[in-house]
Amino acid sequence: MPTPAVYVGPEDNPLLTEAVERGGGKVVALAEAEAVVVSGGHGELPDLHDGVRWVQLPSAGIESWVASGALDEDRTWTSAAGAYSTSVAEGAVALLLAGIRGIGRAARARTWDGAALDGVQGTLRGSTIAIVGAGGIGRAMIPAFTGLGARVLAVTRRGLPVEGAYETWAADRVGEVFAVADHVVLAAPATAQTAALVGAAELAALGSQGWLVNIARGSLVDTDALVEALRAGTIAGAALDVTDPEPLPDGHPLWTEPRAIVTPHSTNPSTLRLPLLADRVAENVRRFGAGEELLGLVDLSQGY
Amino acid sequence: MPTPAVYVGPEDNPLLTEAVERGGGKVVALAEAEAVVVSGGHGELPDLHDGVRWVQLPSAGIESWVASGALDEDRTWTSAAGAYSTSVAEGAVALLLAGIRGIGRAARARTWDGAALDGVQGTLRGSTIAIVGAGGIGRAMIPAFTGLGARVLAVTRRGLPVEGAYETWAADRVGEVFAVADHVVLAAPATAQTAALVGAAELAALGSQGWLVNIARGSLVDTDALVEALRAGTIAGAALDVTDPEPLPDGHPLWTEPRAIVTPHSTNPSTLRLPLLADRVAENVRRFGAGEELLGLVDLSQGY
Structure with missing residues (x-):
């Protein structure tokens, strides 16, 4: 079983780093990464080189990422759909x-x-x-x-x-x-x-x-x-x-x-989101390493 | 299977009357009753004649009935303990x-x-x-x-x-x-x-x-x-x-x-109690008719 090389960014996030390792991956610099776990932001992405085959987005809805035109057809994208x-x-x-x-x-x-x-x-x-x-x-x-x-x-x-x-x-x-x-x-x-x-x-x-x-x-x-x-x-x-x-x-x-x-649109508060995102990341890294289908696959033609 | 003859009182209560019938009993006057379902009150009972072999009390705690001295050793008593x-x-x-x-x-x-x-x-x-x-x-x-x-x-x-x-x-x-x-x-x-x-x-x-x-x-x-x-x-x-x-x-x-x-000691509100009491009455009337052990048997020596 290969060890997926995963970049976590743009922000450092210990919980997501730990999740990558829990899923059997190793955390690497962006230049060496075959996968990227996006740790925050609203539509901005790290600069993706051709070696990046998979990008995990942190949100369930991805309207802002679609709107920013950041999502391309060159690789696999996953959202956190269902994780929360x-x-x-x-x-x-x-x-x-x-x-x-x-x-x-x-x-x-x-x-x-x-x-x-x-x-x-x-x-x-x-x-x-x-x-x-x-x-x-x-x-x-x-x-x-x-x-x-x-x-x-x-x-x-x-x-x-x-x-x-x-x-x-x-x-x-x-x-x-x-x-x-x-x-x-x-x-x-x-x-x-x-x-x-x-x-x-x-x-x-x-x-x-x-x-x-x-x-x-x-x-x-x-x-x-x-x-x-x-x-x-x-x-x-x-x-x-x-x-x-x-x-x-x-x-x-x-x-x-x-x-x-x-309640003020608060059934999915950020304090509860991050641990659930980490679980999703660990599972998807495991699947990526095993060549299995990823959870939350984005269908670019549908926009979600 | 005999049909238990049950008096419901002192207050008329259609839900309890229906429950007696649901349990296979028939509702009768007190003089003809072999069982009594007490429909309310806090310690007062109908006058019980010797033919009354079982009395169902409406509350889970029976301190007030014990305190009033109403409970005797001449028959079986049941409370609503557990019903709520x-x-x-x-x-x-x-x-x-x-x-x-x-x-x-x-x-x-x-x-x-x-x-x-x-x-x-x-x-x-x-x-x-x-x-x-x-x-x-x-x-x-x-x-x-x-x-x-x-x-x-x-x-x-x-x-x-x-x-x-x-x-x-x-x-x-x-x-x-x-x-x-x-x-x-x-x-x-x-x-x-x-x-x-x-x-x-x-x-x-x-x-x-x-x-x-x-x-x-x-x-x-x-x-x-x-x-x-x-x-x-x-x-x-x-x-x-x-x-x-x-x-x-x-x-x-x-x-x-x-x-x-x-909350003001309100997890057992009266609006929810009555339907649950009716279910208990129906089940106990069925058991009484079948000669089975009743639910909520009062132990007079323990006072509950």
């Missing part, structure tokens, strides 16, 4: 549980009111949770939800079976899930098909015991319809890591809505 | 997740600050969570924690293996868990042995990334030591459903401590 799924999924589970168990309300209290949470708490046990967009992130939520006694209805583009879900529906039936599920978690990409996917009708179908969680993109939800549904009690609550507009402006009604929890 | 475990366990999981993912802080924010949660978020994935007092409630947390990629170190009185825990320790080693575990969940009864179990030394051992969750009794934690540890950043945070003193007085430093989340 478990972290974002944990954040989504935390948001739904915090919502349904009244922890958002409790965190704002400054006095002991034993009855305050009595009427507003529900339980995930025995409930049906729809995960709209059961890709890597959505799928990573399933063991936690089933461990809490809920069952998962997955919605994917094509509707092929998703492990751990009791049923998987194709995206063309997504409008129906709001009436079937007790709670809905949005984890789908922002596309023309998902824009304003959740409006007044979907919220009415979700119902007064239902929670909506959005960790995808703000554009999936009609914010005005959501504000009205929360005010009226049409749904039990909403926990949002993404909003439209984003950032959510000061004074927006969602900041003071008792049924809402807002 | 899953609900309380879900609340504990919600508290730990909300803490470690910064949701308590986010819920208090009134402005979008993407960096605010960056340094404070951790993850349960790959962590070791000690459950101190792995009885029914503690054990019910294990599938959720393992589903989130954590492993559980259980502490029980005798240290017999607990399913799903990677290790179980006996209570005499409980002092060591704070150094071994990343996070600690207190779910043990309040006894002389557990009073002030968590003090300054245990919090120091837990460390600056560790969360403490208390859903047991406030007396297990030295509150002054906890306030100091939170202020100093000795631990990452504390999520408390029970406090000492309880109720926590207005103006107490825990109300405004950024690292703390306080």
